[in-house]
Amino acid sequence: MSLKSFSRGGVHPAEHKLSSGNAIQVLPPPEVVVIPVSQHLGAPSKVMVNRGDEVIVGQLIAQSEGFVSTNIHSSVSGKVLKVDNFSDSSGYRRMAVQIQVEGDQWIDTIDRSDDLVKNTVLTSEDIRKKILDAGIVGLGGATFPTHVKLMVPKGKKAEYLIVNGVECEPYLTSDHALMMEKSDELLAGIHLMMKGLGVEKAILGIENNKPDAIQKMQKMTEGTSVRVQGLKVKYPQGGEKQLVQALLKREVPSGGLPIDVGVVVFNVGTVYAAYDAVMKNRPLIDRIVTVTGKSLSNPSNFQVRIGTPVSYLVEKAGGLPEDTAKVINGGPMMGKALSSLDVPVVKGSSGILLIREQEARRKEVQPCIRCTRCVGVCPMGLEPYLLMTLAEKGMYERLEQEKVMDCIECGSCSYTCPSARPLLDYIRLGKAEVGKIMRTRKAV
């Protein structure tokens, strides 16, 4: 089989898929969970419970506010301890619901059996409604509400469903585990999403470092309208725009979305969650999280309830190793460093990565020697060295002309820079400032 890949830039960091091949372990709920009401892109949801309320698994605790927003459900059964501000992964305090776990009682509409439900009489409208109700968001990390993506805007037509099983971030294996263990459900989910979107063709893209998953999915999809495509291992292939280009040779326009070229992209985790939501009436109350690190005794793939503290996960994976210096929520390329383990797992958490002391620090920044590596690896065809200088000097107009807003913040430039220059730090700053300027301009 010929392998495909995106054409511009890209890097290949060491893969370190330590927890690859480990079965998904279902973790029991912890003693206390903290469920933030803003786990998705868009407006925070409105809290529906009060202190002292009894809640059970699957109960709605925060309701969608507006179109780009979603519902949030209790992931445990127990008593609401507090509705207050709690530190999120950046340390800033945001509204969340804290629940003391008591027993494990579920809402009875949820089908908790393992039976595979394949066919449905639901219309695409019903499917969207169910997905909205279940609070499904993109589980790849962007956490964009899924029901919004299923609504194809007027004047545009979806032609392909692309399912993202790339998992190009080093270390992370949750999608891999999912594809291996829940392949039937995943396939049913893909057909479901195709129905929801009204498309005839679907492509599942998987990187070549998961040959078992490619093989398995290929075997299962033979003779169906779902095609499995192997991809060369290259970061950031999991980026929507890169994946669409790799699979279909279509380039999403600058500032546009995949739907502009007739494509909708979902992560495998999202598709699986959508299957659960529609066929099993099961809202998004848990997700698969990779807990990994070179010194960690048991790198694992856990199925954990939303709101579980990170410290609980680390404990279950063998405890925090002595030499841990950095804890990352996500993968090493795009993940966010945590300042404390006392933060909850949210819908967008794909992994917890513990980095050892010797690999945790940045190198000393040297002057730019114009080696052109950053330009060469940029998957968006930008010039990171220039963007960094412009952002540093506050030249935001120039920055906008140089297409800073196209940057997908994949970090390939900073990763590859021999002078250890903080390219992405400044580009991110520039994006924030240019974004502000653009918003005020729109408002005027």
Next chain:
Amino acid sequence: MSQIILFTIGTLVTIGAAAAIILYFVAQKFKVFEDPRIDEVEEALPAANCGGCGFPGCRNFAETLVKSDTWDGLFCPVGGNETMAKAAAILGKEAIEQAPRVAVIRCHGTPEFRPRFNEYDGTPTCVIIHNLYTGEGGCPHGCLGEGDCVVVCDFDAIHMDPVTDLPVVVDDKCTACGACVEACPRDIIELRKKNKKDRKIFVSCINEEKGAVAKKNCSVACIGCSKCFKVCPYEAITMNNNLAFIDSDKCKLCRKCVVECPTNAIHEILFPPRKTDKTEPVEAETKIGD
């Protein structure tokens, strides 16, 4: 030989004359009338081009001064009333006096009072840290200590104290241009009215968390207890979102609030020591400005 010289001179003179005539007409055609008073006013301005007035440079400000009939909201913080009076005299207009102001750092989260829970290892720029997370200390409003304010100061009036990890304003040099206020991603810096002998009383905290949370992050945080609010005889103190604020225009520097504050969040600076006080706040005596 002489013929060549004469020819050369002749050609050059002709070219020169032709060019002069063309230039003259071009200059006439594209002449832009500029009010000569703009130059005069610009001369009177401090030429710092700091942007403190809200205009890109001194010349733009001078143009606006010449054009505007009333000078509402037009003020050069660097030159102050003196400069504005001079400009007013040139134009025969009336300057609106403003009390001189000075930048004040409203955070006292030194490592001693605000423990550092983690270590930042990235680009040492406040705004990047602010966009990333709360910072090394837990306080989401506290000074990040990387000196974005120092970088933007055109007057060398602000510098970082390596011990406290906080910026220090040099009152004599500060022109209240507001560049640091703009640069600080956490809005810690405030322009306050300049008092006699550079005396100041202010709440050195902008944290709006609830008292218990604030206290956990920083022992000298304002906890919103309202004690100062109650004791103030001049209604200079307002309470908002668990935070006390002293209006520098109303404050009469009576120092009653300083003693009341249970967390020493209110600072008095450059005052003579109190004689009768027993519960002398340690922090209040620390001279923060030079």
Next chain:
Amino acid sequence: MQKFIVSPSPHTYTGESVPRLMYGVIISLLPALGVSVFYFGIGMVIVTTVSILSCILFEYLIQKFVMKTRPTHMDGSAILTGLLLAFCLPANIPFWMVMIGGLAAVGIGKMTFGGLGNNIFNPALVGRVFLFISFPVAMTSWPEPGQWMQYTDAATGATPLGLMKEGLAMKTVGEIMPEVPSFLNLFMGKMMGSSGEVSALALLIGMLYMLYRKIITWHIPVSILGSVFIFTGILWLVNPDRFADPLFHMLTGGLILGAIYMATDYVTSPMTAKGMLIYGVGIGIVTVLIRIFGAYPEGVQFAILIFNGFTPLLNKYIKPKRFGKEVAHG
């Protein structure tokens, strides 16, 4: 409680560094250095040592006492500049001239612009051109290869390009060719010329190593060599009596050294692949123009310096192909 380190993403790096890149280039120059020592003996050793040491010394002194910054003289860039400077000097040049060249290279070529990463022109070439203009006689009397123990007293002669330039005034190419070394000798490096530029073979081995280590990309060397080959080839086809054949042009003078090492200098070459190709073709064409129609027998160094000057312009106007077309937004 454990204090974690927090930093913005990414959290992993390649492990590549400026010194590693610089020493990589230096390693790739070792075969050429070996060949030069083999042909020019003690003179090459003295010139190279003095050149490297003076570049390091001047970089240290200027950073320490003039710029008052932390000296970075051991990051490999000064050594590389010194080595490249030595490579484009005759092996019999007095050592004090080499020191002046080192001062010009590091002082004028690099430090006046603010040090590593900020210079417009290739420092080694600045040093070479400085010496070339200041000491034209010493810079154009080339030692004959094979004199092991002679230094400044070595017997000298003209380079193949010099022979060609002078010869063409009254003779045809066909008559001159027997006077220059055979193509095999030109390829191996047995000819008169600047100490490091003689051996095409050793330099090409160095290039392969740099391409393998991904220190440079193919764009600049290939576009320079290719455009020189094509341009001289056309001229040769037009009139083989007046113009030497392309292979002669490829193997003589500093073309290969320039194309592989001088023009590919990171700091002074364009940032995009397209820009690199334009830069390379430009250098190739200007080199041929100087060699054939100009006053000097060799033109690579000037061509590279001229296009160093064009690099900021190329960076400004030649952009990489952006991902995705532009669409109109409301």
